[in-house]
Amino acid sequence: MKIKAGIIGASGYTGYELIKILSRHKSVDLKFLNSKSRNGQAVKSVYGDFWDASLKFTNLSLDEVNRSNADVIFTALPSKESIEIVPKLKGRIVDLSADFRFSDAKVYEKVYGIKNYSKIKAVYGLPELFRSKIKNANAVANPGCYATACLLAALPIQKFSKHIIFDCKSGYSGAGAKPAYVNQPENYSDNVIPYNITRHRHKYEIGQFIKSKISFTPHVIPVFRGLMCTMHVLLKKKIDAKKIYKDFYKKEPFVKIMEDKLPELHDVQNNNNCCIGGFEIDENNRLVVVSAIDNLLKGASGQAVQNMNIMFGIDEREGLV
Ligand SMILES: NC(=O)c1ccc[n+]([C@@H]2O[C@H](COP(=O)([O-])OP(=O)(O)OC[C@H]3O[C@@H](n4cnc5c(N)ncnc54)[C@H](OP(=O)(O)O)[C@@H]3O)[C@@H](O)[C@H]2O)c1
Numbered sequence: 400m401k402i403k404a405g406i407i408g409a410s411g412y413t414g415y416e417l418i419k420i421l422s423r424h425k426s427v428d429l430k431f432l433n434s435k436s437r438n439g440q441a442v443k444s445v446y447g448d449f450w451d452a453s454l455k456f457t458n459l460s461l462d463e464v465n466r467s468n469a470d471v472i473f474t475a476l477p478s479k480e481s482i483e484i485v486p487k488l489k490g491r492i493v494d495l496s497a498d499f500r501f502s503d504a505k506v507y508e509k510v511y512g513i514k515n516y517s518k519i520k521a522v523y524g525l526p527e528l529f530r531s532k533i534k535n536a537n538a539v540a541n542p543g544c545y546a547t548a549c550l551l552a553a554l555p556i557q558k559f560s561k562h563i564i565f566d567c568k569s570g571y572s573g574a575g576a577k578p579a580y581v582n583q584p585e586n587y588s589d590n591v592i593p594y595n596i597t598r599h600r601h602k603y604e605i606g607q608f609i610k611s612k613i614s615f616t617p618h619v620i621p622v623f624r625g626l627m628c629t630m631h632v633l634l635k636k637k638i639d640a641k642k643i644y645k646d647f648y649k650k651e652p653f654v655k656i657m658e659d660k661l662p663e664l665h666d667v668q669n670n671n672n673c674c675i676g677g678f679e680i681d682e683n684n685r686l687v688v689v690s691a692i693d694n695l696l697k698g699a700s701g702q703a704v705q706n707m708n709i710m711f712g713i714d715e716r717e718g719l720v
Contacts (some may be wrong), residue, residue, distance in 0.1 A: 544698025
């Protein structure tokens with residue numbers, strides 16, 4: 400029996416990545432691709448590189464969505480939109496927004512500036528940290544793209560660190576398809592754009608899982624997809640960093656420890672891997688580690704499908720390799 404899946408917010412960047420993965424996934428039957436703005440239009444008319452000219456966006460009502468008996472629904476909506484919709488859905492949920500990523504509702508309200516937030520119970524969907532909980536979850540809060548790259552870099556060494564500084568660069572698709580300052584060609588072309596240099600929202604998401612002091616600064620760079628985190632760690636003592644990372648991730652299908660070269664965006668664009676490398680320690684006992692992901696895949700839709708695979712007990716790599 401195939402997994403019946405649907406997408407809400409299907410016409411955006413992460414929605415389209417979900418369409419590409421799920422329409423080729425051998426265990427999935429894609430039931431609806433909801434988009435308010437593109438209802439009835441062919442996916443190919445919006446994304447010219449899509450291969451199936453017959454597949455169209457839908458706009459089922461909430462009742463119709465629930466009557467479709469979908470086993471899993473992916474919500475690829477802006478943060479604050481999912482809060483309204485997700486609690487009304489039947490079926491297991493993988494939500495790509497930030498709405499259910501915070502275990503403390505008060506922190507979420509403060510960081511995202513909302514009031515009277517009613518949180519549903521969701522598991523934070525980083526498989527490398529919470530695989531066994533994801534397996535039985537009814538709702539998974541898919542992590543943020545920066546948070547994924549930073550957490551995968553920091554988890555193995557956090558207990559040896561006094562202070563971790565994340566210096567991140569993201570392609571402009573990280574801001575989504577909806578026009579914003581950073582995704583306009585006249586702004587990102589031939590440019591690097593720092594923003595929210597001390598108080599970006601992902602700092603607080605990352606801080607839920609890292610015990611030591613952290614600092615976080617993001618930049619937008621003139622590429623469409625790909626995200627890099629250069630992590631500087633002030634160490635408490637000398638460590639064999641490469642060995643620690645190799646041991647920590649030895650069973651992980653999507654974390655690649657690079658021993659012979661530093662990760663670059665070309666290593667991760669269009670795949671679900673997180674490449675981690677560097678592991679150099681300087682004369683100040685500062686460890687530098689580089690992690691790279693595709694923000695739209697391991698940072699969003701690839702990880703969302705990885706989570707679905709875990710939830711339904713199938714090979715975690717299905718549809719992703
Ligand atoms: N882009 C990334 O790299 C990335 C990475 C990790 C997580 N995320 C998260 O994933 C979610 C989707 O991101 P995205 O990049 O796919 O965004 P996007 O390209 O802007 O797409 C969002 C989609 O949501 C729908 N939508 C419904 N209500 C909306 C509203 N009030 N305003 C705007 N759109 C609305 C729109 O489709 P219709 O109008 O057609 O229904 C739109 O296509 C966001 O929560 C984002 O933070 C994104």
